[in-house]
Amino acid sequence: xxxxxxxxxxxxxxxxxxxxxxxxxxxxxxxxxxxxxxxxxxxxxxxxxxxxxxxxxxxxxxxxxxxxxxxxxxxxxxxxxxxxxxxxxxxxxxxxxxxxxxxxxxxxxxxxxxxxxxxxxxxxxxxxxxxxxxxxxxxxxxxxxxxxxxxxxxxxxxxxxxxxxxxxxxxxxxxxxxxxxxxxxxxxxxxxxxxxxxxxxxxxxxxxxxxxxxxxxxxxxxxxxxxxxxxxxxxxxxxxxxx
Amino acid sequence: xxxxxxxxxxxxxxxxxxxxxxxxxxxxxxxxxxxxxxxxxxxxxxxxxxxxxxxxxxxxxxxxxxxxxxxxxxxxxxxxxxxxxxxxxxxxxxxxxxxxxxxxxxxxxxxxxxxxxxxxxxxxxxxxxxxxxxxxxxxxxxxxxxxxxxxxxxxxxxxxxxxxxxxxxxxxxxxxxxxxxxxxxxxxxxxxxxxxxxxxxxxxxxxxxxxxxxxxxxxxxxxxxxxxxxxxxxxxxxxxxxx
Amino acid sequence: xxxxxxxxxxxxxxxxxxxxxxxxxxxxxxxxxxxxxxxxxxxxxxxxxxxxxxxxxxxxxxxxxxxxxxxxxxxxxxxxxxxxxxxxxxxxxxxxxxxxxxxxxxxxxxxxxxxxxxxxxxxxxxxxxxxxxxxxxxxxxxxxxxxxxxxxxxxxxxxxxxxxxxxxxxxxxxxxxxxxxxxxxxxxxxxxxxxxxxxxxxxxxxxxxxxxxxxxxxxxxxxxxxxxxxxxxxxxxxxxxxx
Amino acid sequence: xxxxxxxxxxxxxxxxxxxxxxxxxxxxxxxxxxxxxxxxxxxxxxxxxxxxxxxxxxxxxxxxxxxxxxxxxxxxxxxxxxxxxxxxxxxxxxxxxxxxxxxxxxxxxxxxxxxxxxxxxxxxxxxxxxxxxxxxxxxxxxxxxxxxxxxxxxxxxxxxxxxxxxxxxxxxxxxxxxxxxxxxxxxxxxxxxxxxxxxxxxxxxxxxxxxxxxxxxxxxxxxxxxxxxxxxxxxxxxxxxxx
Numbered sequence: 001x002x003x004x005x006x007x008x009x010x011x012x013x014x015x016x017x018x019x020x021x022x023x024x025x026x027x028x029x030x031x032x033x034x035x036x037x038x039x040x041x042x043x044x045x046x047x048x049x050x051x052x053x054x055x056x057x058x059x060x061x062x063x064x065x066x067x068x069x070x071x072x073x074x075x076x077x078x079x080x081x082x083x084x085x086x087x088x089x090x091x092x093x094x095x096x097x098x099x100x101x102x103x104x105x106x107x108x109x110x111x112x113x114x115x116x117x118x119x120x121x122x123x124x125x126x127x128x129x130x131x132x133x134x135x136x137x138x139x140x141x142x143x144x145x146x147x148x149x150x151x152x153x154x155x156x157x158x159x160x161x162x163x164x165x166x167x168x169x170x171x172x173x174x175x176x177x178x179x180x181x182x183x184x185x186x187x188x189x190x191x192x193x194x195x196x197x198x199x200x201x202x203x204x205x206x207x208x209x210x211x212x213x214x215x216x217x218x219x220x221x222x223x224x225x226x227x228x229x230x231x232x233x234x235x236x237x238x239x240x241x242x243x
Numbered sequence: 244x245x246x247x248x249x250x251x252x253x254x255x256x257x258x259x260x261x262x263x264x265x266x267x268x269x270x271x272x273x274x275x276x277x278x279x280x281x282x283x284x285x286x287x288x289x290x291x292x293x294x295x296x297x298x299x300x301x302x303x304x305x306x307x308x309x310x311x312x313x314x315x316x317x318x319x320x321x322x323x324x325x326x327x328x329x330x331x332x333x334x335x336x337x338x339x340x341x342x343x344x345x346x347x348x349x350x351x352x353x354x355x356x357x358x359x360x361x362x363x364x365x366x367x368x369x370x371x372x373x374x375x376x377x378x379x380x381x382x383x384x385x386x387x388x389x390x391x392x393x394x395x396x397x398x399x400x401x402x403x404x405x406x407x408x409x410x411x412x413x414x415x416x417x418x419x420x421x422x423x424x425x426x427x428x429x430x431x432x433x434x435x436x437x438x439x440x441x442x443x444x445x446x447x448x449x450x451x452x453x454x455x456x457x458x459x460x461x462x463x464x465x466x467x468x469x470x471x472x473x474x475x476x477x478x479x480x481x482x483x484x485x486x
Numbered sequence: 487x488x489x490x491x492x493x494x495x496x497x498x499x500x501x502x503x504x505x506x507x508x509x510x511x512x513x514x515x516x517x518x519x520x521x522x523x524x525x526x527x528x529x530x531x532x533x534x535x536x537x538x539x540x541x542x543x544x545x546x547x548x549x550x551x552x553x554x555x556x557x558x559x560x561x562x563x564x565x566x567x568x569x570x571x572x573x574x575x576x577x578x579x580x581x582x583x584x585x586x587x588x589x590x591x592x593x594x595x596x597x598x599x600x601x602x603x604x605x606x607x608x609x610x611x612x613x614x615x616x617x618x619x620x621x622x623x624x625x626x627x628x629x630x631x632x633x634x635x636x637x638x639x640x641x642x643x644x645x646x647x648x649x650x651x652x653x654x655x656x657x658x659x660x661x662x663x664x665x666x667x668x669x670x671x672x673x674x675x676x677x678x679x680x681x682x683x684x685x686x687x688x689x690x691x692x693x694x695x696x697x698x699x700x701x702x703x704x705x706x707x708x709x710x711x712x713x714x715x716x717x718x719x720x721x722x723x724x725x726x727x728x729x
Numbered sequence: 730x731x732x733x734x735x736x737x738x739x740x741x742x743x744x745x746x747x748x749x750x751x752x753x754x755x756x757x758x759x760x761x762x763x764x765x766x767x768x769x770x771x772x773x774x775x776x777x778x779x780x781x782x783x784x785x786x787x788x789x790x791x792x793x794x795x796x797x798x799x800x801x802x803x804x805x806x807x808x809x810x811x812x813x814x815x816x817x818x819x820x821x822x823x824x825x826x827x828x829x830x831x832x833x834x835x836x837x838x839x840x841x842x843x844x845x846x847x848x849x850x851x852x853x854x855x856x857x858x859x860x861x862x863x864x865x866x867x868x869x870x871x872x873x874x875x876x877x878x879x880x881x882x883x884x885x886x887x888x889x890x891x892x893x894x895x896x897x898x899x900x901x902x903x904x905x906x907x908x909x910x911x912x913x914x915x916x917x918x919x920x921x922x923x924x925x926x927x928x929x930x931x932x933x934x935x936x937x938x939x940x941x942x943x944x945x946x947x948x949x950x951x952x953x954x955x956x957x958x959x960x961x962x963x964x965x966x967x968x969x970x971x972x
Contacts, residue, residue, distance in 0.1 A: 176480030662966030
């Protein structure tokens with residue numbers, strides 16, 4: 001089987017401006033995510049960042065992408081609408097899309113789902129326990145009945161999303177909240193996975209369970225078909241006798 | 244119980260420019276839909292058309308609307324984005340939205356669903372039989388196991404929509420196609436119903452079954468709550484001991 | 487509107503054999519549930535218990551029941567299969583069914599869903615916080631963004647149920663688990679709500695939030711139609727020319 | 730990848746008692762289905778029939794089966810309940826189940842879904858056109874936007890099943906009905922596909938499109954995990970301070 005072509009897209013702003021983030025991700029979160037996928041094997045990974053021309057997402061790059069990862073936070077509104085249009089079109093035609101953490105508020109995620117994607121949040125470095133609700137799903141291959149992250153930003157319900165196709169993970173937080181932290185959607189011919197861990201001030205993208213989930217998700221989201229949507233006039237298949 | 248406040252929105256273009264449409268709907272399709280709702284009773288109906296200032300959908304009108312009907316066809320792209328933003332926000336906060344026929348391609352419907360909403364089509368005046376898949380659903384109250392429309396525009400699968408919450412009607416066409424012709428969605432706190440009949444050159448909005456479905460749908464889509472979506476910082480509910 | 491006819495069914499065993507339970511529910515849990523519904527108003531409530539002839543669920547009783555509540559625990563296997571058949575048939579024809587707490591393992595609940603309905607559990611008197619995931623759903627009317635129960639039996643994921651139509655509540659437990667504690671299903675023309683609180687050693691059926699949820703659920707589950715399922719031979723609706 | 734272990738189960742009654750069926754399927758429908766899978770490749774196929782001891786479905790056979798096909802019609806009620814229990818348990822633990830045509834009324838299908846699975850029917854040898862609603866789903870790989878069967882038994886809506894996870898095919902019938910003819914469900918860790926074509930008096934299991942769908946479905950339904958469902962007592966993961 002050919003390698004799955006992944007593009008890891010990152011806003012890449014906190015890594016340049018916040019010392020604590022720089023220390024954890026000296027090459028940017030995108031490269032930590034890339035490293036995880038490359039170690040898992042079976043992927044051909046490129047990265048793209050918001051400051052590149054066309055945010056690094058030219059039509060050529062998208063046409064060469066099976067699965068797109070997305071991390072953004074403080075510069076969502078500066079992502080150009082025509083690039084969002086282009087990514088949306090490609091997802092509907094079959095490309096996989098994996099939105100991470102604060103990408104719940106990205107233009108592309110809200111565009112795909114149609115809702116506000118709002119939630120509760122708190123930065124208190126508390127513990128999160130991710131319960132695996134779907135042990136038979138490809139995304140949880142190799143994951144036990146739960147796993148923990150020692151220090152996270154809390155994301156709490158109500159999460160304003162359409163009913164997911166599958167709720168894969170539900171998180172428990174030390175501070176008292178719960179969250180549907182791993183959820184899947186299908187839109188057009190594309191598969192979408194949202195996964196809430198990934199706050200920039202914690203080394204989450206080095207975590208072995210997180211890396212397993214991301215590699216599993218990329219395999220799951222790889223296209224079955226790539227196909228344009230058209231709205232054709234068609235001739236009748238049966239004889240229509242006017243009455 | 245107070246009357247449900249309905250706004251029937253219509254592009255209202257074909258009625259002015261095509262003689263055949265003018266003859267069928269001399270006061271516009273919106274007034275035929277309004278008449279059906281008023282005969283059913285329990286609704287306070289106003290109309291709005293695309294050529295009005297702000298397309299007739301000022302914030303005041305939306306704040307005074309429980310359920311919005313939408314019919315558009317040839318001027319979708321001329322609907323202002325800020326009005327679409329406003330309607331989307333109101334739906335997510337709880338207002339019902341009922342999209343009719345060619346509104347499958349309206350900005351608001353595609354905005355709510357995130358997909359292209361493409362389909363097959365044919366104008367051949369053929370017969371359509373709408374099978375009632377959910378006899379226990381409020382939208383089909385008083386509707387038998389199927390009903391027919393003698394002459395329609397065909398809308399055929401594949402219909403590029405997310406999996407509906409409920410498939411209420413599936414249509415059979417004389418020419419050989421099928422269509423999920425009545426489908427429901429929930430987005431935010433709002434309920435959405437798409438119903439495919441309603442081509443402008445046939446007197447469909449005078450049909451008794453169609454009128455029953457539209458009145459049922461308006462009752463079903465009326466808001467349970469109206470509530471803004473916020474994304475608040477929250478304090479922990481439990482004591483968090485740093486480890 | 488006529489009163490909704492509710493039958494509250496209870497195994498009624500712990501109340502007779504365990505002193506602590508007897509003290510909390512001297513008249514049985516069924517009567518505490520009945521009392522809550524009667525205070526809410528709009529219901530005509532009867533009770534039935536396992537030790538009655540036909541477990542109190544004769545055809546006459548079921549025909550006179552809009553919504554059936556079910557609480558059972560240690561005597562599930564002693565419920566006669568023909569009564570389960572009868573209840574299942576009535577649910578599929580439109581009667582509402584509300585299964586409480588340990589009724590996750592009742593014959594009727596497993597019969598309706600087809601799965602084992604297994605889960606994790608622990609009796610440690612810990613705190614449960616029920617998060618309201620669907621603030622716009624009729625079942626959560628009058629319920630805030632969460633409510634708490636000070637002492638409960640823990641029920642934890644993975645809960646082996648089919649994907650619910652709606653996840654209404656997700657619970658957080660002090661001991662570290664999560665649970666889809668309020669979930670809805672539709673089967674045939676009947677509506678089903680499973681709600682996990684209700685351990686016999688805690689006064690949960692006197693709690694005001696619990697009582698609100700149960701009254702809301704009974705209103706939501708009341709039948710839209712009552713209709714038998716048949717498998718008829720039918721004549722063609724269209725002319726079939728043999729080819 | 731190891732071959733997928735398939736067991737094709739057949740009632741195998743009509744083939745022995747009805748001359749027309751004998752002529753079409755001299756070795757039974759099970760062997761026609763087996764032949765299709767073997768030509769597709771990647772499967773290790775055995776057959777089992779109702780008249781074998783334990784209906785050919787011993788625990789050993791099930792433990793050695795990844796995907797079970799089921800065809801039955803006139804002897805559903807003679808299938809022993811303990812065998813149905815055993816098959817249900819294995820499906821919930823991960824085995825795939827593919828129910829064909831009149832198996833909509835089999836004990837195992839109704840057991841898995843909890844509904845009556847009733848439908849409309851007619852034997853008039855009419856034409857069926859199966860519309861592919863999910864061109865990106867593994868089950869429709871290699872299938873165009875529709876395919877036709879020249880002569881079938883009609884199965885029409887309303888089909889009394891729970892809302893499927895995915896509606897893969899919707900059928901159009903010459904006589905005027907529609908049907909959700911290919912639908913998927915997940916129950917426990919097992920995947921279920923119901924596919925309505927397959928009437929015994931037509932050579933449907935030799936059709937190339939049907940054979941493609943069945944091979945695709947078997948690949949899709951093959952287990953990700955095989956795992957028993959238990960209902961364990963668990964110790965708290967967090968310290969519980971009694972309040």
